[in-house]
Amino acid sequence: MSFSNLGLSTPIVEAVTGLGYAQPTDIQTQAIPEILSGKDIIAAAQTGTGKTASFVLPMLEKLTTTNKLRGKRIRALVLVPTRELAIQVESNIKRYSENLELSSMAMYGGTEIEPQKQQLIWGVDILVATPGRLLDMAHQRALHFDVLEFLVLDEADRMLDMGFIDDINKIIERLPVKRQNLLFSATISADVRALAKRTIDPNACEISTVSKQSSKPQIKQWLVTVDKSNKSALLSHLIKEQQWQQALIFIETKHGAAKLVSQLAKRDISAESIHSGRTQAVREQILADFKSGKIQFLVATGIAARGIDIGELSLVINYDLPDKADDYIHRIGRTGRAGAAGEAVSLVAKDNFRNLCAIESRLGHVIERKAFEGFDVKKVVPVSILNYVPKNKRVN
Ligand code: AMP
Numbered sequence: 001m002s003f004s005n006l007g008l009s010t011p012i013v014e015a016v017t018g019l020g021y022a023q024p025t026d027i028q029t030q031a032i033p034e035i036l037s038g039k040d041i042i043a044a045a046q047t048g049t050g051k052t053a054s055f056v057l058p059m060l061e062k063l064t065t066t067n068k069l070r071g072k073r074i075r076a077l078v079l080v081p082t083r084e085l086a087i088q089v090e091s092n093i094k095r096y097s098e099n100l101e102l103s104s105m106a107m108y109g110g111t112e113i114e115p116q117k118q119q120l121i122w123g124v125d126i127l128v129a130t131p132g133r134l135l136d137m138a139h140q141r142a143l144h145f146d147v148l149e150f151l152v153l154d155e156a157d158r159m160l161d162m163g164f165i166d167d168i169n170k171i172i173e174r175l176p177v178k179r180q181n182l183l184f185s186a187t188i189s190a191d192v193r194a195l196a197k198r199t200i201d202p203n204a205c206e207i208s209t210v211s212k213q214s215s216k217p218q219i220k221q222w223l224v225t226v227d228k229s230n231k232s233a234l235l236s237h238l239i240k241e242q243q244w245q246q247a248l249i250f251i252e253t254k255h256g257a258a259k260l261v262s263q264l265a266k267r268d269i270s271a272e273s274i275h276s277g278r279t280q281a282v283r284e285q286i287l288a289d290f291k292s293g294k295i296q297f298l299v300a301t302g303i304a305a306r307g308i309d310i311g312e313l314s315l316v317i318n319y320d321l322p323d324k325a326d327d328y329i330h331r332i333g334r335t336g337r338a339g340a341a342g343e344a345v346s347l348v349a350k351d352n353f354r355n356l357c358a359i360e361s362r363l364g365h366v367i368e369r370k371a372f373e374g375f376d377v378k379k380v381v382p383v384s385i386l387n388y389v390p391k392n393k394r395v396n
Contacts, residue, residue: 006032008061011099016053019095025050027209031182032058040181040204042196044188047155048333049209052092055152055182056126060097062180063125068147069103072120074127076150077175079168081158083108083130083280084287089154090128102126109133110280117142131159131167138174145175153199156185156192157326165195172199186333187326219332222368223346223356225381231347232263234375235319238345239269239297241372247315248290249299250322250331257299260319264297271297302327318346321355325362350379360384 003013003024024032027045034041035058045051059076069075080086083106090106097104107116107129113136120127120143127134127143137143151172153159159168181200185192188208196204226234238244251257254275264271272286272295289295302322316335322328335342346367348356360366366384 001029003028003057007036008032008057009064011064012057012060012096015096015098016057018098021050021053025054025209027051027207028054028057030207030209031055034205034207035059035180035182036061038180040201042183042185042188042200042204042206044186044208045184046186046209046333047330048335051184052089052154053096055154055184056089056093056096059126059150059152059182060093060100060102063102063149064100066149069123069125070147071123072142072144073123073147074120074125074143074145075147076126076152077134077145077148077171078126078128078152078154079131079134079159079171080128080154081130081162081164083110084283085155086128086130087284090126093126093128097126104128107133107137109136113137113140131164131171135167135170138171148175148179151175151179151181151199153181153183153185153195156183156195157187157189158185158330160189160191160195161324165191168195169198186330219335219342219344221332221344221346221363222370223348224370224372224375225377226347226349226375227377227379228349228351230375231319231349232260234347234372235260235317236264236267236269237372237375239264244315246290246293246296246313247298247317248313248334249297249317249319250302251299252301252320254301256320257301260299264299269297271295271299273299275301302331314342316342316344318344321346321348321352321359323355325355325358328359329362348381350377350381353381353384356381357384 001024003016006024006029027043027049031041031043031054035055043051063075078089080089086106086108090104093104102125104126105119105124107127109130109132183196183200224234251260254277257273257275261271261273274283274286286295286298290298313335316331318331322331332344335344
C-alpha cells in the first residue's frame, strides 16, 4: 500500500515521502480513505502509531479543495490536552502541508494571549489548541467558528483525565452543526464513548489498531524491584552498566524530578528535568536539546512528558510507576515509535504493588523481572494477581 493509493494527491504524497515515510502505517491505511469519504471516525490508536498523519493528511486533502477562510476564522480545529502536544501536532501539520497553501497555528495557555490573537487576525486554516485558551479566545471574540469544517479530538481520554470535559462541551456548543468529527483516543473508555455520543455521528466508522501486533513494534519491557531508598543508586548503576545513551525518565512529582537530577549529577550523569514548574520557553529549549542529543537523560513528570515526540527514542524508564495502567501504555508508547525498536524499564518498589497489578492485568501478562547484584530488596514485591480490579471498581 502506498500513500497515493489511499487517495492523497501528489503535493501531500511528496511531503510525506520527503519525510522518509515509505508506506502508510496501519491506522493511516484504515483512517485516511474513511476521512476522505467524509465520514466521522472514532479511532483507538496510541501515540506512536502514526495517528497524527492519519487525520492531518486527509484533512489537508479536503481543505485544499475548498477555500473559505476569513478573518478570525478557522476551518479545522484540533483539540489536544497539552501545549507540548499542540506544538508537536502543529509542527507535523507544517511539515505535511509544506507543498500546500494552507496555514496552521498552535494555541495554548501559559503564554501571552495578544500575539496569538494577532496570528488569528487573517484567519487560520488549521488551529491546534488546548481547550482553556481556545475558550478564552472565543469569549474575547478573537475567534469565530462559523466556517469550521473539521473537529478533531486528539488524545480524548487524556483530555477527559485532565478535567477538560466542561471546556470541551462549551466549545462544541459553539461549533456549526454540520462538520466532520474525528476522535482519537488511546483507549475507548465509557467516558470517551459518552463524549463521542455527544459529538460524533452515530454512524461513525470505528477503527482500532491498538491490539494489532503490526501497528505497534515489539517493545521490550522489563522491571527491577527495588527498595525506595535505593532507586536513584539503582538507576545510576543501570545507566552505567547497561551503557544507556539516552532515555526519557518518568517520575511522579516535580520536586522528585529536581532531586533526581541532582542525585544523578553526583554520580556524574548529566540529566535535565521538565515539569509544569518550568516556563514554556525553558521547556521548549530542553526538549529541543533532548531531541538533538545534547541532553542525554530527561526526567519528566507524566503530564509534562505527554506531548513529547522524539523519533529515535529507544528507552523509556518508569522511575515511578504511574497510577493508571493506561498511563503506562501511553508512556511505553513513547518508545518503539512507527517501527523502531524500543525498551521500557520500570523500577518497582513494594509501595507500587497495586499499580503493578493493574498494569500487568491490563497487559495480560507479567513483566519480566531482572535482578542486579548489590541491589537486593528488603521489601519484596510479590508477583501480581493478573485479574486485579481496583477496590473502587469492584462489582459485588
Ligand atoms: P504519532 O503517532 O502521530 O505521534 O507518530 C509517531 C511517529 O511516527 C512520528 O515521529 C511520525 O513522524 C512518524 N510517522 C508517522 N507516520 C509514519 C509513516 N507512515 N512512516 C514512518 N514514520 C511515520
